[in-house]
Amino acid sequence: MNIVPLPDLMIEPLVRAALLEDLGRAGDITTDAIVPAGNLVRMVLRPRQPGVVAGLDLAVLAFRLIEPSIEVSVVKADGSRIAADETIATVGGPARGLLTGERTALNFLCHLSGIANATRTVVDAIAGQKVKVVCTRKTTPGLRAIEKYAVRAGGGSNHRFGLDDAVLIKDNHIAIAGGIRPAVERVRASCGHMVKVEVEVDTLDQLESALSLGIDAVLLDNMPPDMLSKAVGITAGRAITEASGRIAPDTAPAIAATGVDLISIGWLTHSAPILDIGLDYL
Template identity: 50%
Template structure:
């Protein structure tokens, strides 16, 4: 699978801030104390478990921001499958610079590869079905773009990126508006011709109230399998149905088999285990 990476313009501020946090006000005092200024270092980013790579450009940027002369060769680009021992990238250059960037590079690469790997696990459980696995806005502050990119590297799909992408009417909106009908009427009046409207419902009666307004997407919040099947039969493909809530690796297959179009999984970004990667001298 070929995945276009995020532009450096978008990820450089994240990497730069992470380096600034780590370097503090004095820089890498350890490397400055024990490593000669002109010492060279060659190392490999090596996978220590099986999984999916994401975030390699963050690692590259961490190195180049410390020293533009560092050579960084990518062997396994984003979305690549790796086995234990596989070399993801090689780096060579000034030793002090590489060591100063090491932790930031590994933190971002390991976290984002963890997101991609968890996503790929979910996707494989339903890959013979038409249901899409999607992430949510439950992302780490300032890491939404890279995390959503990592989901795509794992074969998943992206939900909206922010509050401005689409109208998503949730339970609190409905409560404040005074009901599904009023909320949908107001959303329809406000939406431009390119703006999609999604409505969250928590019962079949609410779904029935919504359908005459023809929402683009209906989120079925914490529906049982029986309710999901009933909703699919009721809608008959006339709107996109998204299942949300109670989704994990043990339940995702049965939820997909209900016939819903999308399953959104917050855990892809907020609970992905870190993927084990080391930077080993060669």
């Protein structure tokens, strides 16, 4: 899988902040006391379990911001499936730099690989269906760009990145506005013609009302598969259909079979378990 990497300009502030948090006020006092300054070593990044790789650029940057002379040879690029104990990358250079950057590098790599692996699990569960798996805005504060990148590395796609790149009219918006129609009309009067409009609905009557207004997408919230099938039939291609609400790998196939265009899943970014990866001395 060919994953377009994020530019260093985006990821470097995150890695620098994480390293500074770890280095504190005196640096790595353990490594500096034990390891001679000129000691050169080779180490290898290996997973303890099978999964999907994501976040290598951040891991590499964590090492190189500590010690620019560290060399990295990538064996499995982001988006690759890996077996337990398979080599992801080898790293070589001053032992002090490798040990000091180790935890920050692994924090990013394990977390993002966990998201990619969780995404791939759902994508595999619905293989052969036209539906796409997308993430949400339920991300770790400050890490949205890289967590959404990890979803792409796992074979998923991204929903909106923030409040400013698309309109999603949810239940509270509708309640405060006094209905779907006034909410959509206010959006149309305020936002530019390039902004897409999606409306969240949880009944078929609400769906009919939203579709009558020519919106771009409907979020079908917490609907069971039989109701989703009816909603897809009613929509009949007039808008993009998105299913959402507690979707897991075992429930995704039935939801995908209803014909919805998208399945959005919040836990991919807010609750995916890490992929256990270690840095081993050769």
